Amino acid sequence: MAATRLIPMHISKGWSLKDSIKAKTDYAENPEKTNDKEYVSSYACSPQAAAEEFLLAYTEYEKHARRKYDHEVIAYQIRQSFKPGEITPEEANRVGYETAMRFTKGKHAFIVATHTDRAHIHNHVVFCASDISNTRKFKNFFFSSFALQRVSDLVCLEHGLSVIKPRPYNEREKRTVYPKRESFRDDIRMAIDVALSKRPKDFDEFLLRLQKQGYEIKRGKHTAVRGKNQKRFIRLRSLGDGYTEKSIREKLGGIEKGKAPSYKDEDFDLLLNLQDVVAKGKGPGYEMWAKKFNVKNVMKAILFLQENGVRSYEELAKKAESTAKRFDDINSEIKGAEKRMQEITDLRNYIFNYSKTKETYVNYRKSGYSKKYFSEHREDIMKHKEAKEAFEKLGSKKLPTVQELNTEFQELLTKKKAAYKEYNEAKDSMTKYQIAKYDIDKILGIGEENKKDHNKEKTR
Known part of the structure; x- marks a missing residue:
């Protein structure tokens, strides 16, 4: 059971746009609350550079919209709290990711941070107000919180979690109140x-x-x-x-x-055999068989295979493997871009720090490396040293300019956004084939023992 809340996030009074976004993402990703960021995931952005990517996206949107307000909504936060003891942090993060994906329809970049510092596990989902194309903003429509709760409830049901029973609108009870225990x-x-x-x-x-x-x-x-x-x-x-x-x-x-039959021969017409299994299942034990194998899912799998022309188990297995490989390749490409974007972010910060602290470090050297001067300017001196060490690691490579780094970062960001469309298609295809194979394996009784027997028969 999850209680949700949708919170618009504005530019804090007296703060810059950059600082406002960073403060909100930093709180969500707090290592002390997320087990050293183990329970942090993201969509269309890197968790390490989410604030910077949100800033670039929102800045591009302002250019497109040609307007700017002092108290503008820059992001939205979804708080999703679960009943104590009902869910693990890993599953809570998956539920939060699916909820955010469905609510934003995949049009907004977001991060999902699962906090475990309270008795009740809860998610902080922060999504950028501007969409991935930087041309539109999320519209906080009337009763959007109720729509969010409905989406959350559907995802919770799919994960086998309890949901909050709906109450009449005139009852002013908080959604966080747990429903009465079942009998x-x-x-x-x-x-x-x-x-x-x-x-x-x-x-x-x-x-x-x-x-x-x-x-x-x-x-x-x-x-x-x-x-x-x-x-x-x-x-x-x-x-x-x-x-x-x-x-x-x-x-x-x-x-x-009434055990369900088990097939070991790969050279069979998969659809005919599946239909035979269902037809013969109407005898003793069918009720338990139906509960165990979920006939609805099997029917969906059969329809999916018919539409895609898959008629043998071997072909199904190959499809499941090839779609998984395609998804992994695209995912690796995106991760590579994100890694380089993080490197650019770090290097850009080192260049800024080096430039800002150069004069302080020169005066430190002129002072004869005075301990008193060091104690008074410790932070700037350490930043300067850290930047120098980073530059030395580059070796003889020419240090790029900030403009060059910004251009490369923007190119990588554009490339990553374009890859996400293919990423979603590949993930959807992979998921459908994996689910179909899982359901078919169940109904045909193809488990580890069956596969071992099948391998023994092949070696004879």
Whole structure:
């Protein structure tokens, strides 16, 4: 469950545009809050140089729009807070990334920083007010916060997280208030589904699976269970259709008889065999089989393969591999550009620092390297030394001018933005083939054991 908030970010009073943007991104990427920036991701920008890229993008937008306001909105922040104990930092960052991507429709560069310094894990998503093309600004439309919450809820549902139940508009309750807990019976039904998905051999093993989930079992004429914080035992027969002891025993018998078939021959018509699997699945154990393999996803996979003319498992595997390689190549190209952009940013800062502190360092030398002078001008002297060391590492290479560095940075930024379009297409294609292959592997029973058997047959 995630509570969200959309916050416009203005130029702070008395601050420059550059300092305002940097302050906002620095707070989000705070190493102490993000486990030394382990939980920071980004889109269409580099996390290390996000502030500078946002600044360049917004400056270009101002030139295009031919207008400038003192209290202009320069960026937006999405705060996304999760229920304590429900999500890991890694998954929270993925949820934040997907939420930001869908809400901005991929038109705005953003960073996602997951903070773990509070009891509740939460995301700070900062996205640039101007779009990637630098021609438009994000419009904070009426009820945009409700649209954001809806997008967040959809992403949370897809990740198996709970969502905040909608409340009438006239109820002025804060969205951060957690909804009332589901009933114990709902928890037990969910625990039963989990236990059955482990394919227990018999009813005793099924009860053992429930015990491992923290449930106390009471045997007798009517089997009953009691979970954490439950005062009384609840009988299985009171859980409704599909969850009584009789229903569970019938399902356990069906699991043994109604296993999904497993194919090991790659030279088969994939679509015909998949349709055969679905047709034959209407016998005993079909309900459990459907829950485990998610028939809806399988149907989507079959439709996707038909549209793309894939009719063998071997062809599907090759497509999944080739699309993954294409995505990796484009991703490497973007990362290379980002690395060089970071180098340019650092070198540009060294040039600025060297120029600003040159006079101070000359006076330090004239003072005979006085300790008193050093203590009074420590920061400037150290910046100057750091810049000199950076220049020495370049060796005999001619030091580029700031104008040359700015030109190269802008070229790399343009190249990276252009690559992101292909990046998104490649990622979308790769994701679809990977999901289709995963679903097909599941329905055909092609797992590690099947693959080992298949390899043994090939070597004979």
